[in-house]
Amino acid sequence: MMKMFPFSGRYLLGILLASVLSVGPAAHAERLKDLAGFQGVRQNQLVGYGLVVGLDGSGDQTTQTPFTVQSIISMLQQLGVSIPVGTSLQLKNVAAVMVTTSLPPFSQPGQTLDVTVSSMGNAKSIRGGTLLMTPLKGADNQIYAMAQGNVLVGGVGAAANGSKAQINHLSVGRISSGATVERSVPSSFGQGNTIQLELNTSDFSTASRVVDAINRRFGPDTAAAVDGRVIQVKAPPSDQRVAFLGNLESIDVTPAQMVAKVILNARTGSIVMNQAVTLDTCAVAHGNLSVVVNTDNAVSQPNALAGGQTAATANSNIAITKDGGQLLMLKAGVSLTEVVKALNAIGATPQDLLAILQAIKASGALRADLEII
Template identity: 80%
Template sequence: MSTAIKMKLKIANIGKALLGAALCAGSLLIWQVAHAERLKDLASIQGVRQNQLIGYGLVVGLDGSGDQTTQTPFTVQSVVSMLQSLGVNLPPGTSLQLKNVAAVMVTASLPAFSQPGQTLDVTVSSMGNAKSLRGGTLVMTPLKGADGQIYAIAQGNVLVGGVGAAASGSKAQINHLSVGRISSGATVERAVPSSLGQGEMIYLELNDTDFSTASRVVEAVNRRFGPETAAAQDGRVIRVRAPQSSDQRVAFLGALESINVTPAQTNAKVILNARTGSVVMNQAVTLDSCAVSHGNLSVVINTEPVISQPAPMSGGQTVVTSASQIDIKKEPGQVLLLKGGTSLADVVKALNAIGATPQDLLAILQAMKAAGSLRAELEII
């Protein structure tokens, strides 16, 4: 083989190696970018929050599906009070039989920086025994905050995402009929004071307390805006120096929220829902080698009535008794060796090898945690 051909082969091999290294570097870069999150998804700005509003009102115009006044006297009292405020005085002792009115609770969320005149979506929920709120209209209802002040006024036609019909004891219903929603049904009347523009410092609050993530956020902010711009106050709150001008501060916060930060790895955790049997675990869960044996024990009790009929003309009485049959079944359990797993896929594969139901898996995971083979925190909800 000539020297020129050998040189060409060497150059080709070097090119392939460089291309492979570039592809590896590119895949690593993609992995890092894919796992980085915006700061606005990891933290919130202190003082920028929603406020819950609540109010009590009446929905009128129902097609006979309102509250039964004999069982919900507060509906009648509310109607009488509303009529008196409108200048209608009923004679004493008047008995109202209302079928087209329902007492409801109205709830809404007041976003941060909301100003008078803006509109909000409201949720209307029946608090009596109304059959349906479909086709009803919410009359003017003040919405109050936790301090008792009125921040919005709600009124409008209620939209219910369901339908139902009943006749002769039969009933058919689709979705929920006692809760509806009014789009842009409330008008803001009072603004909530905000302390965002006061002082030279703003505070970021992480969604989850984590010292590693807090330090990474500080490094990313200082890298973007300069040294000593951010400092961690603790594992959750980060103090950031911001411009004094409101215009510059808004632009600064917009740039701050768009910073990409790679959060620290979360704690290994397994969530157990004892009511539904659901088991959810994150990627940090690992498993040490252990042996598991599990068997099911079922007890079935079957009771049937037994009637003792006396002979004719004997003067005896018919006696009804019951005979019970108890059946106990115990399924044998095999001892299975579960090998240690360092990834979530290994853990799932090992748990599937047990062949237990989700309800059985709750007890097995608790026993594995007590034995020290499950490297995760158990949380029962």
């Protein structure tokens, strides 16, 4: 039987109004470190292939994951253990894993990093296992860190006689301070007389405001905008550069209002819009078509002396109802409050609002960019 849920767009947009408009219409200043970053100051992704041992019978099925057996044989050979050719290893306590982490900027040898360990075979769980020494490489195929340690898994599971219970994920774990940096990444950040400041979001108005704020703080001609994202700043000598950058990050800048945008999530029916969204006067007709199918199961029982057989029957009733469409006029709204009120007047479900907003955008009445995720 089909169930009908009375979930309307009024409920969704009411939550949106309460959460978004509580911030207030006035723009506020933000620290420059929250709006931009320095060119060359970035993380680097590291990845490695390793083995987790010491599992309680929940490791890879070696007949289905031959790379696990090959890795074990290669590791044992490096440790001086020779295995006869043709030996079939049936192991249950070993799992092949991928180890990933990020190398922070300015990392130095000896620094420790947290690593994530993920099973790549058919291991049931890596809970309680120990990661053996695993080299972590960067995009240039050079080793930058070594990882090893006990894997901590946040889930738990149990199975017996065909029954299974599991909480959270058992194939991914984490090792705190499980990797040690072995090599630093060369950086040209401290070289030259200028540094490049990159905005997180390209915007010419915000870039102009950042330049004005820097020049007011450190003097004219200190900063100049290269484009809508990159700002070139004159930097002092290297022995004074760290203090200068610390003062630069603490400058308060009021960012410009962003481009009007509406985000539509077609899978969940979520609708999010920023404060710059406006609406012109338009008319919208909305009607609902509902199809309800009810099925009643019954049993047909023949008489005692009849030669028939008992049979199950299903009786289905299909009802189609159509609500009368109503043409509603939405008045022009110059603020997010008025736009939400206008959309609430339609009384549509979130899924219907996805199509209605697209139609309003196509008519030119919605002053915003639509982005479907």
